[in-house]
Amino acid sequence: MRRSVSIAVLTAALVLGMGTVAISQKKSLAAAPQKPETTEVKIDNFSFGPGTLTVPVGTNVTWINRDDIPHTVVSTEGVFKSKVLDTDEKFSFTFSKAGTYPYFCSIHPKMTGKVIVQ
Amino acid sequence: MAGRLKDEILHDHNYDGIDRRGFLKCMAWAGTGTLCVMSGGVLKSYSLSRLPELSTKEALGELSFVQISDSHMGFNKPANQDVRGTLKAAVDKINALSAAPEFMLHTGDISHLSKPEEFDTVDQILKNAKPKDVFYVPGEHDVLNDDGKQFLERYGKGSKGAGWYSFDKKGAHFIGLVNVMNLKAGGLGTLGRDQLEWLEDDVKHLKHSAPIVVFAHIPLWSVYPEWGWGTEDSAQALAYLKKFGSVTVLNGHIHQTMQKVEGNVTFHTAASTAFPQPQPGKADSPGPMNVPAEQLKSVLGITDVSYVQAQHALAVVDSTLA
Numbered sequence: 001m002r003r004s005v006s007i008a009v010l011t012a013a014l015v016l017g018m019g020t021v022a023i024s025q026k027k028s029l030a031a032a033p034q035k036p037e038t039t040e041v042k043i044d045n046f047s048f049g050p051g052t053l054t055v056p057v058g059t060n061v062t063w064i065n066r067d068d069i070p071h072t073v074v075s076t077e078g079v080f081k082s083k084v085l086d087t088d089e090k091f092s093f094t095f096s097k098a099g100t101y102p103y104f105c106s107i108h109p110k111m112t113g114k115v116i117v118q
Numbered sequence: 119m120a121g122r123l124k125d126e127i128l129h130d131h132n133y134d135g136i137d138r139r140g141f142l143k144c145m146a147w148a149g150t151g152t153l154c155v156m157s158g159g160v161l162k163s164y165s166l167s168r169l170p171e172l173s174t175k176e177a178l179g180e181l182s183f184v185q186i187s188d189s190h191m192g193f194n195k196p197a198n199q200d201v202r203g204t205l206k207a208a209v210d211k212i213n214a215l216s217a218a219p220e221f222m223l224h225t226g227d228i229s230h231l232s233k234p235e236e237f238d239t240v241d242q243i244l245k246n247a248k249p250k251d252v253f254y255v256p257g258e259h260d261v262l263n264d265d266g267k268q269f270l271e272r273y274g275k276g277s278k279g280a281g282w283y284s285f286d287k288k289g290a291h292f293i294g295l296v297n298v299m300n301l302k303a304g305g306l307g308t309l310g311r312d313q314l315e316w317l318e319d320d321v322k323h324l325k326h327s328a329p330i331v332v333f334a335h336i337p338l339w340s341v342y343p344e345w346g347w348g349t350e351d352s353a354q355a356l357a358y359l360k361k362f363g364s365v366t367v368l369n370g371h372i373h374q375t376m377q378k379v380e381g382n383v384t385f386h387t388a389a390s391t392a393f394p395q396p397q398p399g400k401a402d403s404p405g406p407m408n409v410p411a412e413q414l415k416s417v418l419g420i421t422d423v424s425y426v427q428a429q430h431a432l433a434v435v436d437s438t439l440a
Contacts (some may be wrong), residue, residue: 046345046403068195068406070231070262076303084262086231087195104303107258110346112303 040064041113043071043085043105048113055095057117062092071111076102181288184212184219184249185333185421187370188390190259191240192230197393197406198414201230202239207439208391208420209247215422218248220287225370225388226257226298226335232264237272256281257335257371258298266299282313284320290425291324293317295334297349307336307349314351318358329364329425329432337369339378339385342398347372356383366432368421372404375419375436386434389419416440 039059042049044066055061063073065085073082073091079101082091095101095117105111189205198204212219222244229236237260244252254273261269261280270281277283280296295317297307309317321330332338338355341347349355359365365383373395378385393406394417401407409417419438 046405067403068197070259072262084231102303106301107262108346109301109303109305110344 041073042066043073043111046071046108046111048103048111051112052114052116054116054118057098058094058096059117060092060094061115062090064088064090070107071105072107073103074106076104076112181290181425182215182217182219183221183223183287183423184215185223185225185368185370185388185423186212186391187225187335187388187421188227188257188373188392189224189240190227190230190390190392191236192233193392193406195393195406197408198418201392202243204415204418204439205240205243205391206246207415208418209243211420211437211439213246213248217424219422221249221251221253222247223292223294223333223368224252224254225333225368226255227259227370227390228254228257229260232260232262232268234268237268253285253292253294253333254281255294255296255334256298258301261298266296278316279310279312282316288425290329290331291321293320293330293332295332295338295355297334297336297338297352305350306343306346307334307352309349309351309355314354314358317355321358321362324362326361327363329366330359330362331366331368331423331432332359333368335369336371337385337387338367339380341372341376341387345398345404347398347404359383364432366423366434368423368434372398374417375421377434384432384434386421388421389417389436389438391418391420391439394418 039055039061041053041061041063043063046067046069048063053061063082063085065071065087068087070084070086072084073080073093075081080093080103084107085091095115098117101115101117103113103115186208190201191205193201212222224244228240254269256266256269256273260266266280270277274281277294280299282294282296284291284293286292295309295313297309299308300310301308324330332355334349336349337347338349338352356365360382363382367383367385369385369387370390372387373390373393374387374397375389376387393414394409395404396407407417416438419436422435422437424433424435
């Protein structure tokens, strides 16, 4: 019994260790409905966390770059565009209209995220 | 050419098992090196440790140039807090080469944040290199905030579009391509239609026997798309180069040496002069890799390329800064 538990824990640790994106997404899915005031998106390990952020209309969202490499936050549809963010630099944008806002890092376009404004 | 199949490798010169049947994939990770000599379409590979056994004629061609990459001037994080020092070490290495290279290629990420003073510092350090001519293509770090305007003003004289161009040296045709502009969400590096049309036209009238050297920042082959290490439309570019007997593609961006040979095309990425990045998929992200200070210079480096005109041979040699 104890053995199977420890294997499960180990497996979970491995799975978590392998994908920060997965962790962030899980967190946001669980936390978003209860905590709509969450307004910070962390850029870490070449990913946006949470990858999908759901906020009420009028929310000011701040992105902060925690990587050793510069990133940008650029709306895919041209709604917002940050300057390049070096380590620990921030970018904020206030979402005044409901909708889905996909965005990406224009330097590392594999990095994508989404803000859902309700 | 002696009637041999262009893509067939006839001997395993190194007894290292990387030979066979027109497809060779040798990965020379940072800290090691491989010399590949392509002669009459037949590729011979040697490890750097065997270099002293090669005759001067084999090791040094009629045209010799050096590739440096990813200087990231301005970077000051733990992975390397002295990127000036390591670029200077790269220049020392170039100046110590037995045959002085005729020119240098810089395959981008000259600067870390596209700041004027970062470019100035690199220019100043490179002035101390024996080869005086430097040919640049931009990395994504060189075109931040201004869509590459500053890069073009500094390095793009006589270039087309976002900074692509070609030139000839001793019968070899060099093509500098730009694949870091207008990147699309979720995508890889991009050349774009204008540049592809220009390329098609640029090589149209060249003799098939002309050796071609293509250089660009992001790899023009699919190294690891999950980390963006590839170029969306590189297949189209390579299709225009199919007719040529010898094509060498030099890239940077991934901060480690890697090589692949496919038919008539040899792909090669150079080490960074600033900091190493992890092997594809071997870390959570492609961010800078911290190595112990005493090992840093063994994972940074330069690439020396020689071309033997009569034999249509290009030799690519990586050396670390250690």
